[in-house]
Amino acid sequence: MSTNDSNASIGGVFRYHDVNSLCGYSMTISRDTIFKIETRSVLEGLCVAWEKNFRKIELECDNTLLVESLLAGGAANSKLTEL
Numbered sequence: 001m002s003t004n005d006s007n008a009s010i011g012g013v014f015r016y017h018d019v020n021s022l023c024g025y026s027m028t029i030s031r032d033t034i035f036k037i038e039t040r041s042v043l044e045g046l047c048v049a050w051e052k053n054f055r056k057i058e059l060e061c062d063n064t065l066l067v068e069s070l071l072a073g074g075a076a077n078s079k080l081t082e083l
Contacts, residue, residue, distance in 0.1 A: 008028070012048075
């Protein structure tokens with residue numbers, strides 16, 4: 001993720017367990033809070049995975065709050081679904 005005055009860039013990479021890349025994605029979005037930007041990045045990555053028919057994935061994210069929200073199922077019970 002990178003930011004400037006009005007935009008943020010997000011992206012991710014899909015790879016096999018042996019580190020060989022499958023595909024990646026990147027996009028520019030409106031600047032927002034770090035939590036919302038990182039949540040958007042995860043959401044976009046999950047959408048790409050679904051479109052590419054990747055059904056068994058392992059997600060890596062260094063935002064503890066986001067990881068805990070996803071593991072607890074809190075995203076479905078909060079405003080995260082609005083992102």
